[in-house]
Amino acid sequence: MRAREPQASFEEFVRARSSSLLRTAFLLTGQNWAEAEDLLQLALERAYRHWPRVCQTGEPERYVRGILVNASVDRWRRLARRPEISLQSAAADPGVPDSAAAVADRDYLIRAIACLPPRQRAVVVLRYFDGLPEAEIAVTLGCSVGSVKTHAARALTRLREQSGSASTAPAARREGSGDE
Amino acid sequence: MNDLELRLTAAMHEAVDDHHAPADLVDKVLRRNRRRSALTVTLAVAASAVALALVVTVLVLHRPATAPAGGSTRHPHTSKPVRANHGGNAQPAARLRGLPMGAHADVLLLLTGRSTGWFAVARRSLQPIGGLPADNGGYAFTRLAGGWSAQPERPAPQCKDDCAGPPVPAYFVASGAANAMPIASGYAVAAGEKRGEAWLVTYRRRSSDMSTAAATVQEITLSGQPVGSPRTLPAGYQPVRAAGNYLVLGPVNQGPSAVLFKLWDPRTGRVVRTLPDVIAASPDLVAYGKTCGGCLVRVLDLASDRQVSLRLPPMTWGYDGTFSSDSRFLALQLSTSHAAGGAAFRTEVAVIDTTTGQLTVLDGTAQSPDARHQWTFGWQASTHQLVIALQRGGTRFQVASWRPGQASLRIATVSLPRGTYPVLGEGG
Numbered sequence: 093m094r095a096r097e098p099q100a101s102f103e104e105f106v107r108a109r110s111s112s113l114l115r116t117a118f119l120l121t122g123q124n125w126a127e128a129e130d131l132l133q134l135a136l137e138r139a140y141r142h143w144p145r146v147c148q149t150g151e152p153e154r155y156v157r158g159i160l161v162n163a164s165v166d167r168w169r170r171l172a173r174r175p176e177i178s179l180q181s182a183a184a185d186p187g188v189p190d191s192a193a194a195v196a197d198r199d200y201l202i203r204a205i206a207c208l209p210p211r212q213r214a215v216v217v218l219r220y221f222d223g224l225p226e227a228e229i230a231v232t233l234g235c236s237v238g239s240v241k242t243h244a245a246r247a248l249t250r251l252r253e254q255s256g257s258a259s260t261a262p263a264a265r266r267e268g269s270g271d272e
Numbered sequence: 273m274n275d276l277e278l279r280l281t282a283a284m285h286e287a288v289d290d291h292h293a294p295a296d297l298v299d300k301v302l303r304r305n306r307r308r309s310a311l312t313v314t315l316a317v318a319a320s321a322v323a324l325a326l327v328v329t330v331l332v333l334h335r336p337a338t339a340p341a342g343g344s345t346r347h348p349h350t351s352k353p354v355r356a357n358h359g360g361n362a363q364p365a366a367r368l369r370g371l372p373m374g375a376h377a378d379v380l381l382l383l384t385g386r387s388t389g390w391f392a393v394a395r396r397s398l399q400p401i402g403g404l405p406a407d408n409g410g411y412a413f414t415r416l417a418g419g420w421s422a423q424p425e426r427p428a429p430q431c432k433d434d435c436a437g438p439p440v441p442a443y444f445v446a447s448g449a450a451n452a453m454p455i456a457s458g459y460a461v462a463a464g465e466k467r468g469e470a471w472l473v474t475y476r477r478r479s480s481d482m483s484t485a486a487a488t489v490q491e492i493t494l495s496g497q498p499v500g501s502p503r504t505l506p507a508g509y510q511p512v513r514a515a516g517n518y519l520v521l522g523p524v525n526q527g528p529s530a531v532l533f534k535l536w537d538p539r540t541g542r543v544v545r546t547l548p549d550v551i552a553a554s555p556d557l558v559a560y561g562k563t564c565g566g567c568l569v570r571v572l573d574l575a576s577d578r579q580v581s582l583r584l585p586p587m588t589w590g591y592d593g594t595f596s597s598d599s600r601f602l603a604l605q606l607s608t609s610h611a612a613g614g615a616a617f618r619t620e621v622a623v624i625d626t627t628t629g630q631l632t633v634l635d636g637t638a639q640s641p642d643a644r645h646q647w648t649f650g651w652q653a654s655t656h657q658l659v660i661a662l663q664r665g666g667t668r669f670q671v672a673s674w675r676p677g678q679a680s681l682r683i684a685t686v687s688l689p690r691g692t693y694p695v696l697g698e699g700g
Contacts, residue, residue, distance in 0.1 A: 100278075103298045106293075106298045110293035111291070111292040114293045115291060117345040119287075126644050126645060129293075129294070132693075133301055140302070197283070198287070202283050203281060207525075216280065220281045221284040221288075225394040252276055
């Protein structure tokens with residue numbers, strides 16, 4: 093029975109936290125649920141292998157989140173070796189485009205987050221989605237609080253620039269469609 | 273929080289809060305862990321059996337390769353309107369559709385992941401690739417003339433944002449070969465213009481920020497011997513491959529708008545052309561064009577500096593393509609939207625004959641961009657046989673082949689070794 097205790101604890105953790113971690117993984121991978129689930133499975137498998145030690149830290153979620161972040165950075169590096177599709181063609185939502193400004197802004201921001209460099213994206217997701225304080229993000233990423241602040245500032249600058257042109261970019265594309 | 277931070281928080285929550293992890297996640301993780309543990313034990317026991325199977329497979333696989341079909345003029349001379357051969361209203365399906373693949377099909381898949389090897393689809397047999405040191409992270413492959421370069425997947429670097437990290441060894445695996453040969457160590461390897469040549473990419477420091485630092489490229493032979501002197505690329509760019517006398521360079525960071533590639537002359541160190549959204553490049557052609565509905569795909573012939581423009585059907589756009597080894601055919605992903613500027617609701621594989629400009633959309637490949645698994649495709653080495661692979665769940669894959677003139681796909685469903693996946697196109 094003793095041998096099963098870690099597994100029971102692990103199952104309890106997965107049941108309680110997997111949905112939240114999956115959402116984080118989705119944002120880290122850039123809008124791909126299949127990749128997000130694979131990434132989460134990988135992180136949980138690694139955590140399970142060392143579960144007693146992970147539990148000793150008292151913060152298994154931080155451990156798993158750290159694996160998610162590092163694995164997503166690694167994945168990005170693999171993709172960076174070949175050309176990626178542009179933001180417009182990466183659009184995942186099928187159907188007729190929604191003209192509501194708020195929805196368009198949300199979609200544009202989500203896609204813009206996916207285009208951030210991996211560490212900046214991780215900081216944005218951990219800070220504004222998971223709501224973690226800068227100190228905890230620094231521990232997760234293995235860097236200083238100052239680096240977290242720098243990543244966050246750079247990311248926000250980029251997003252602000254892209255968001256600023258978002259209102260004109262789609263319109264320009266629509267006008268340009270059908271001809272170059 | 274300022275306005276942007278509030279919008280970010282709201283956008284992320286609205287995008288994902290309705291999604292939940294699958295109920296069987298624990299089982300999947302435990303199964304995955306059991307497989308891994310079992311694999312370690314089984315590998316030792318199976319080593320001798322695999323060695324025997326290897327010898328048999330090598331003897332069977334080393335037969336003459338299929339000669340390219342067709343084979344008229346290699347370079348585009350005329351511009352003709354494109355033509356789609358498919359029913360325009362075909363609904364996306366979750367699987368590839370076609371006729372069964374014959375028992376003697378010569379489809380050979382390069383597999384990576386937990387193990388690397390050549391998988392013969394007709395025989396359902398795997399020939400491992402020797403000479404690649406065991407690596408838990410698997411290998412990343414990049415297509416070169418006559419084969420592939422292989423580099424171990426690296427753990428996430430413990431350094432700054434976008435940093436290059438340490439160089440890693442690169443190997444050359446000739447198409448269908450049983451053994452890999454070491455090339456050199458670097459950040460990446462890009463295809464050279466000619467067979468037997470490649471470009472090795474390095475950075476001055478491990479901590480170099482790739483999005484702002486200038487990479488160094490060195491032309492090398494596949495045995496690692498330098499050819500000429502090293503060159504410094506424009507900052508923030510990496511080579512996609514050599515094309516003509518140039519290198520096609522892509523930006524490390526790609527923003528939301530059109531991605532600007534550069535055609536760079538290593539002899540002068542100058543950019544000779546800027547190309548938006550490169551779709552594919554070969555030793556002598558570069559296909560590019562904006563990813564917008566009904567826009568043009570331009571194919572630039574580097575030898576003659578002539579360019580052919582191909583107009584895609586309305587509401588469609590092409591991207592993420594790959595040329596056949598002789599540059600005659602360009603296979604690409606064709607997306608269709610309901611309205612100009614709208615999101616894609618259907619994606620298909622299409623092939624452009626660069627000598628005639630004819631576009632053929634492959635029946636049976638229609639897929640929703642939302643599909644859980646997306647197909648990948650690439651040309652079988654030195655042939656005009658296009659291979660498409662689609663994961664159907666777990667280890668099951670549909671593998672389809674198509675040749676120009678064929679009305680439908682030829683499909684086989686195979687079970688690949690656990691933890692492996694096929695490498696097609698330009699690599700992965």
